[in-house]
Amino acid sequence: MATEKNVYRLQGLSCTSCAAKFEKNVRQIDTVEDVQLNFGASKLTVAGNASIVQLEQAGAFDGIKVFPEKQKISTQHTPFWKKRENQTTIASLILLLAGYGVSTTNGDHNWLSIALFLAAILIGGYSLMKEGLSNLVKLEFDMSTLMTIAVIGAALIGDWAEGAVVVFLFSVSEALESYSIDKARNSISSLIEIAPSTAIVLRNGREFEVEVEDLQINDVILIKPGQKIAMDGEVIQGDSSVNQAAITGESVPVHKVIGNEVFAGTLNEEGSMQVRVTKLAEDTTIAKIIHLVEEAQAEKAPTQQFVDRFAKYYTPAILVISLLIMVLPPLLAGGAWGDWFYKGLVVLVVGCPCALVISTPIAIVTAIGNAARNGVLIKGGIHLEETGQIKVIAFDKTGTLTEGRPEVTDIVSVSSLTEDELLTQAASIEKFSQHPLASAIMRASEKSSNRLAEVKNFQSITGKGAKAEIDGQLVYVGSPNLFKETSVIDNSYEQQIIELQRQGKTVMLIWSESGLHGLIAVADRVRKSSLSIIKKLHQLGIEKTVMLTGDNQSTATAIGQQLGLSEVKAELLPHEKVNMIKKLEAHGKVAMVGDGVNDAPALATATIGIAMGGAGTDTALETADIALMADDLEKLPYTIKLSKRTKQVILQNISIALGLKIIALLLIIPGWLTLWMAVTADMGATVIVVLNSLRLMRSNV
Known part of the structure; x- marks a missing residue:
């Protein structure tokens, strides 16, 4: 049976030697099995049984006061004199x-x-x-x-x-x-004050002010102009500009409409909104940030x-x-x-x-706090230190260097199918896929108001495409590489594919046993900031910037040249990205930048895993060593500079x-x-x- 652990917040913990003595005194309590004292966060974790009276007696020499972690502590400012x-x-x-x-x-x-x-x-x-x-x-x-x-x-x-x-x-x-x-x-502790402690909840057409701890998932809260948003949730009525600087570090407010996600602790600037609560108070993004920063x-x-x-x-x-x-x-x-x-x-x-003893922890605590306020979550002093020693940065392409919202640019039918019918076939299969390119096809199909066909026996082909039965015929949607494994491409089509790829577009083919039906080209725009950020990284001493992508070589090369990347590695499966990270380690410490979901293995393998868009992705907060809370690379040079400065x-x-x-x-x-x-x-x-x-x-x- 696991020993119960209790977490307490401390007041009056004045110095590192006092902290060491307090920890030693607590450890000597007969009913205490283990103690972990976090000096920077003023938190104490006790395994075993110990009353608050016993703990305060252990810290009486320094006047230490002990409070349960979830108890709100009223801090009264006492003038210095x-x-x-x-x-x-x-x-x-x-x-x-x-x-x-x-x-x-x-x-x-x-x-x-x-x-x-x-x-x-x-x-x-x-x-x-x-x-x-x-x-x-x-x-x-x-x-x-x-x-x-x-x-x-x-x-x-x-x-x-x-x-x-x-x-x-x-x-x-x-x-x-x-x-x-x-x-x-x-x-650090000021982060705790970011989110309001109460919210206006709508029940039976009436407004009630309640503690955020009492809110349940699917409750509807009212956010008035000028108010801070109390809970993570989804906008179900109204729209407004929201200042998300407290969470993501973004200085420019983000316009929120129905269906958009909002975060506790962000500021509603102008409009009135109704928000459906999607997380409990202890699970909100700001709560996770506070917890991870304190643990760091x-x-x-x-x-x-x-x-x-x-x-x-x-x-x-x-x-x-x-x-x-x-x-x-x-x-x-x-x-x-x-x-x-x-x-x-x-x-x-x-x-x-x-x-000497305090020389390092005080610098680490201060730097991690600075990063958190600027929308960068660093999950430990070791990651903060190693970031400044990075020599190689590997980037995923889609959603990292590019916008992550690809759009269909070309539809070419080479069979009796019309362009709409070709798009319908592709969308009918891709609706089962989570890949960003599949999303592009689905959006294009929705715009055309096409009715999707009935699909049977869908099967994803990792890193290459997918297949399924439509009207009793096995139809494939995938990269030209997958097509080459199953059929032969006419030279005229191959030249057309190469030309589209040179333009930075990704080409997907649709074919069946009866032959090639056609092709669809998709383009994902490069982020406007990517070029300047790559230049800044090289100026900061990064020796190699590498793109690792599952996309085809021609498209990847076109984007790599546009951004001035040192190297491009294309047509990689997830496990091949991991192998590339290991090879890159020969040049020095390697950071991998991705979205924290598809790139989880590579993020875990790299010296430093950096996930983008952490504010909306629980996986990013869990798998990465560093999370850039905003969905952009602007904070990457800042993080490296902070590490070097620390x-x-x-x-x-x-x-x-x-x-x-x-x-x-x-x-x-x-x-x-x-x-x-x-x-x-x-x-x-x-x-x-x-x-x-x-x-x-x-x-x-």
């Missing part, structure tokens, strides 16, 4: 300045200045020292423990002023770090995994070095115990890996975190680095790393 921890920091500063004023007038060691410095330490560092002493008893060494040791050490050698400065600087740095992390985290934050990127492994050995090494500095010089060289004890404390403070920021963060520590450690040797300077170096590095990561919040990367 009204927060208790910031008020104590301000009080500590006032006492610190007063202490310096008195010591300047009456000397460093008069009782009044010492009393003022001591008051600054106790008021500003009460929570710090309470936590630090508790950790010290348990021999747990985190930043609170190290700072407490430093303050106590400063007091023992009579340097009260330095102890007070250490407390004040630590408090300021903690406040700035907490503020910055909350800002990054809010960029929990997945560690390769750089983060490396940093975590490095920190695992780095921290114990710093502790050993600190102890050796305290003990060896006095024992072996006759150094003063007090001086070397002080230097050992400084090494401990400088060596704390806070900035990688740069991470490397900058690691360099800052390690660089400042190396400089500080070198300054210890001549005795130039004091405790308060060590605190500034360590916590300053943390704040710089966080602020540097927040630059990724900007929309234009």
Whole structure:
């Protein structure tokens, strides 16, 4: 029997070391079997039984509050200066300045200045020292423990002023770090506020305002001008322009008419509409985006995994070095115990890996949040990192580089059948197919108002066409390749087929045992943006752009030349696309861009699978590593630039975190680095790393 898992949202989770300690405390609860803490999303998953009271006790050291995942949390904004921890920091500063004023007038060691410095330490560092002493008893060494040791050490050698400065600087740095992390985290949690919590439902001709959680599939909701759409659904009455930027990142509103799909969280701009609900609240597109984005934050990127492994050995090494500095010089060289004890404390403070540990996750969280707000769903830090390393991008043709709505352009009968009869035969068979080319034939047939023939024994021929019985005769509809396998094409027809293909058209033949009946040409217009996007990709360092299509070579080549693609591979079956992806990997990491349905195997095989039109396709959200929520390629260059920029920021963060520590450690040797300077170096590095990561919040990367 599977263990029950409960998911909770957290408030007050202020730092990565606090998160690690909280997770450890929860894990120690007897009834808890497993714990997963998502720091970026402030979510806790607990396998086993644990009450909210027990969980909050485990996080009492940091004032962590725990709420069931589905419970709405009322967040009240507290001004910065009204927060208790910031008020104590301000009080500590006032006492610190007063202490310096008195010591300047009456000397460093008069009782009044010492009393003022001591008051600054106790008021500003009460929570710090309470936590630090508790950790010290348990021999747990985190930043609170190290700072407490430093303050106590400063007091023992009579340097009260330095102890007070250490407390004040630590408090300021903690406040700035907490503020910055909350800002990054809010960029994600703000997604939750996109969709309204209530909707106007129509029942028995009357309007009722209800919670969205109470809406059922097939309920009809009223969307008034200027309102946000509360649920995913289908327009059944009215029409309007809808701003879908919150979901797809599209800046231009989309006109919605009867039969069109709308998404929760999008803004109805002008008209009034009635919408039939098609998904429950927890299944809406925005709900899935929020869930996937939060899960993405929990997945560690390769750089983060490396940093975590490095920190695992780095921290114990710093502790050993600190102890050796305290003990060896006095024992072996006759150094003063007090001086070397002080230097050992400084090494401990400088060596704390806070900035290093947070250098990667804060950048990943911020970048994924930026992408989500711009209509790009990235399902993990590993995918974000690898996208910037892509060397080859393979594209499906239909619906990716082209509009995906092919139209019949030519109908040529070479038998006694009229063009209408030829179209009817093709449509009668293709009505059972899901291929885009079949849809083009069906649309053409509907325009002609042709009555379809009765069909028996329909059979799809994967990647090539289909066959069925019409009036007792077996009729084929398919590519010229399929025809060549079953019959012989007259040279005059073959030349006509080649000429149509050179024009970028796809040709389908209709034939039976009695011979060739005729041909139908279909054209799918190239997207207007495709050419400029291919150019941008090459400018971003993509070495090869390749089209993988099941279409014929001539049509594919014509489109490939039009778009400036590096390579075109045509007449491919689904499994052959997979084989091509594997071959392309010889050139480097490969991304596959498709619609997430027909291209699922290739998407799964590529280093990065990128699905288009994720807002309307559940399959795209499930199978792809990255989903472009709008049905266009505009966001592809943006995603690659974001990945490259994130990688740069991470490397900058690691360099800052390690660089400042190396400089500080070198300054210890001549005795130039004091405790308060060590605190500034360590916590300053943390704040710089966080602020540097927040630059990724900007929309234009």
